[in-house]
Amino acid sequence: MKHFFRDLCRSKAGLFGAVLLAIIVLLALFAPLLHLPDPTRGDLRARLAGPTWSGLFSPGAHPLGTDEVGRDILSRLIHGSRMTLMVASTAVVLGGIVGTFLGILAGYKGGLVDRILMRLVDIQLAIPLMLLALLVVAALGPSITNVVLVLALTSWIRYARIIRAQVLSLREREFVQSARAIGASTLRIMFLHILPNVLTPALVVGTLELARVIIMDAALSFLGLGVQPPTPSWGRMLADGRVYLSSAWWTVTFPGLAIVLTVLSVNLFGDWLRDYFDPKTRSAK
Amino acid sequence: MTTSPPVLEVNGLMRSYGGGKTLFRKEKPVIHAINDVSFQIAEGETLGLVGESGSGKSTTGRAVLHLETPDAGSVRFRGQELTTLAGKALKPYRREMQMIFQDPYSALNPRMKVGRFVAEPMVVHGTESGSALQDRVAELFRLVGLDPAFMSRYPHEFSGGQRQRINIARAIALKPAFIVADEPITALDVSIQAQIVNLFQDLQDQLGLAYLFIAHDLSMVRYLCSRVAVMLRGRIVEIAPTEQIFSDPRHPYTQSLLAAIPVPDPDRRRPPRPPFDVSRNIPPREAQMAEVAPGHFVLDHPIQ
Numbered sequence: 001m002k003h004f005f006r007d008l009c010r011s012k013a014g015l016f017g018a019v020l021l022a023i024i025v026l027l028a029l030f031a032p033l034l035h036l037p038d039p040t041r042g043d044l045r046a047r048l049a050g051p052t053w054s055g056l057f058s059p060g061a062h063p064l065g066t067d068e069v070g071r072d073i074l075s076r077l078i079h080g081s082r083m084t085l086m087v088a089s090t091a092v093v094l095g096g097i098v099g100t101f102l103g104i105l106a107g108y109k110g111g112l113v114d115r116i117l118m119r120l121v122d123i124q125l126a127i128p129l130m131l132l133a134l135l136v137v138a139a140l141g142p143s144i145t146n147v148v149l150v151l152a153l154t155s156w157i158r159y160a161r162i163i164r165a166q167v168l169s170l171r172e173r174e175f176v177q178s179a180r181a182i183g184a185s186t187l188r189i190m191f192l193h194i195l196p197n198v199l200t201p202a203l204v205v206g207t208l209e210l211a212r213v214i215i216m217d218a219a220l221s222f223l224g225l226g227v228q229p230p231t232p233s234w235g236r237m238l239a240d241g242r243v244y245l246s247s248a249w250w251t252v253t254f255p256g257l258a259i260v261l262t263v264l265s266v267n268l269f270g271d272w273l274r275d276y277f278d279p280k281t282r283s284a285k
Numbered sequence: 286m287t288t289s290p291p292v293l294e295v296n297g298l299m300r301s302y303g304g305g306k307t308l309f310r311k312e313k314p315v316i317h318a319i320n321d322v323s324f325q326i327a328e329g330e331t332l333g334l335v336g337e338s339g340s341g342k343s344t345t346g347r348a349v350l351h352l353e354t355p356d357a358g359s360v361r362f363r364g365q366e367l368t369t370l371a372g373k374a375l376k377p378y379r380r381e382m383q384m385i386f387q388d389p390y391s392a393l394n395p396r397m398k399v400g401r402f403v404a405e406p407m408v409v410h411g412t413e414s415g416s417a418l419q420d421r422v423a424e425l426f427r428l429v430g431l432d433p434a435f436m437s438r439y440p441h442e443f444s445g446g447q448r449q450r451i452n453i454a455r456a457i458a459l460k461p462a463f464i465v466a467d468e469p470i471t472a473l474d475v476s477i478q479a480q481i482v483n484l485f486q487d488l489q490d491q492l493g494l495a496y497l498f499i500a501h502d503l504s505m506v507r508y509l510c511s512r513v514a515v516m517l518r519g520r521i522v523e524i525a526p527t528e529q530i531f532s533d534p535r536h537p538y539t540q541s542l543l544a545a546i547p548v549p550d551p552d553r554r555r556p557p558r559p560p561f562d563v564s565r566n567i568p569p570r571e572a573q574m575a576e577v578a579p580g581h582f583v584l585d586h587p588i589q
Contacts, residue, residue: 174392181350182406183379196396
C-alpha cells in the first residue's frame with residue numbers, strides 16, 4: 001500500500017486522475033450534506049439564468065446558472081453524478097463478476113465450453129453495442145435496473161476475453177498442475193488457484209470499462225432511455241439543454257464538461273493502474 | 286531385477302500429440318511424445334530417467350500421474366490399474382503419488398501463503414483439520430529444513446532452494462509411496478542442488494519413498510538412483526542398474542551421453558569419438574528390448 005501511493009505520486013497523469021476521481025466521488029457521496037438547492041424544483045422567475053459568482057453563498061445563487069425551468073445546474077450536476085456513478089459502477093462490477101467467471105471457465109475448461117463462450121463473445125462483438133442497448137431498454141422499458149443490466153451485458157465480454165487469455169497461460173503453470181496432482185476439484189482450482197491470480201487484470205479492465213460505461217449511460221439518457229425525469233442525469237441534461245445551445249451555453253457546457261472530466265479521470269487512473277500492475281513497466285522503474 | 290514387489294508398473298505407455306482434424310482445422314502431423322514406454326519401480330527405490338530435451342521424460346512422468354491421459358498402455362500402482370480410472374475413483378491414488386516440479390518459481394501459487402499451500406493436500410483429502418493441521422504443517426516445514434514461522438509468508442519472499450523445499454513439503458504431506466521428481470534441481474544453484482539431493486535421500490530413508498527421478502545431470506543420477514532408464518525420442522533405449530549403465534553402457538546413445546560428462550581434470554582428454562547422430566537413429570516402432578545381462582535391457586535396432 002505504501003508503494004502504491006509512492007508510485008502514484010510519481011506519475012503526474014495518474015495522480016491527476018486519482019485526485020479528480022476522488023473529488024468527484026466525494027462530492028457525489030456527500031451531496032446531501034452540501035445544502036444544495038433542490039435539483040428537481042424549478043424557479044420560473046430564474047429560467048435560463050446565466051452563471052453568476054456574485055453572492056455565491058446567498059440562498060438564491062446559481063453559480064453555474066439554471067436550466068429552462070429554472071433548476072440549479074450545479075445541484076443537478078452533483079446529484080446527477082450520484083446516479084451516473086452508481087449505475088456505472090454497479091454495471092461494471094456485475095459485468096466483471098460474470099465476465100471473470102466465464103473467462104476462467106472458458107480458459108480452464110477449454111474444449112467445447114471454450115468454443116461456445118468465445119463464439120458468443122464474437123457474436124456480441126459483431127452487434128453494435130449501442131444498438132443492443134437500445135433494443136433491450138426499448139423492449140424491457142427504461143428503468144435503472146434495466147440500464148444497469150444492459151450496461152453489464154455490454155461489459156462482460158471484455159472481461160471474459162482478457163481473463164481467458166490470462167487463464168490459458170496460468171493453466172499450464174506448475175502450481176495448477178500440482179493442484180491437479182493432489183486431486184483438487186476443478187472448482188477449487190478455479191477459485192483458489194486461478195481467481196486470485198487474475199484479480200489484478202480484472203481490476204484494470206474494470207477501471208477502463210467504468211469510463212466506457214459512463215459514456216454509454218450518458219448516451220442512453222440523452223436518448224431518453226436512461227434514468228427518467230425529474231431525476232437528474234448528465235445525459236438528460238445534455239438532451240434538454242441542446243435546444244438552448246445558442247442562447248444559454250451553460251445548460252449544455254457544464255454537463256458535457258462533467259462527463260469529460262469524469263471519464264478522463266477514470267481513464268488516467270486506469271492507465272496508471274495498468275502500468276502499475278504490469279511487471280514489465282514496473283521493473284523498468 | 287529387484288526382489289521386492291513393484292510399487293509402480295508401467296507397460297507400453299503411449300502418448301501422442303497432433304492429429305484431430307476438425308471442420309475448420311487441417312490435421313496436424315501426429316507426434317509420438319512417448320512410445321511403448323515400460324518400466325517398474327520397487328518400493329523405496331529410485332529410478333533415474335535421463336535423455337535429451339524433448340525425449341519424452343516429462344511426458345512420461347506426467348502420464349504416470351494421470352496429469353496427461355495416455356493414449357494406450359497401462360499404469361499399475363501396487364497392482365491397481367490407473368489408466369481406466371477417472372475423477373473420484375482416482376482420488377485415493379492421488380494421495381499415494383505426487384509430483385515435484387522443475388521450476389520452483391512457477392510451482393508455487395504466488396497469491397497463496399506457503400503454509401496454506403503445504404496444507405492444501407490435507408485439506409483436499411480431509412486428513413487433518415484445525416490445530417492438528419497446523420501442527421502437521423509445522424512438522425512438515427521442520428522435516429524439509431524450514432522454519433515453521435515462515436508459514437504465513439508469500440512465495441516471493443523465498444529463494445529458489447527454499448521454494449523447492451516448500452514444494453517437497455507439499456508433495457510429502459499425504460505420506461505418498463511414490464514421487465515423480467521432474468528435474469527438481471535443474472533450476473537451482475549448484476551449491477543448493479546438493480542440499481536438495483540430500484534432502485531427497487533423507488526423506489527416502491525416513492518415509493520409504495520411491496522416486497522416478499527425471500534428470501539431465503548424470504553425476505547426480507549416479508549418486509541418487511539405483512537404476513537408470515535412458516530415453517531417446519520417446520522410447521526407452523536402455524534400462525539397467527546404475528553401476529552397470531556407467532560401467533558397461535550397451536546402447537550407442539547411452540555411450541555418447543556418458544562420454545559427454547565433463548571430466549574435472551584438464552590434463553585428461555577424452556578420446557575422440559564420433560557423436561551419436563540422433564536424427565539418423567530414431568528407433569523404429571517395431572524395435573524390442575533385449576536382456577543383455579540380468580536386469581540390463583537394451584533396445585535392439587540397427588545403428589548407423
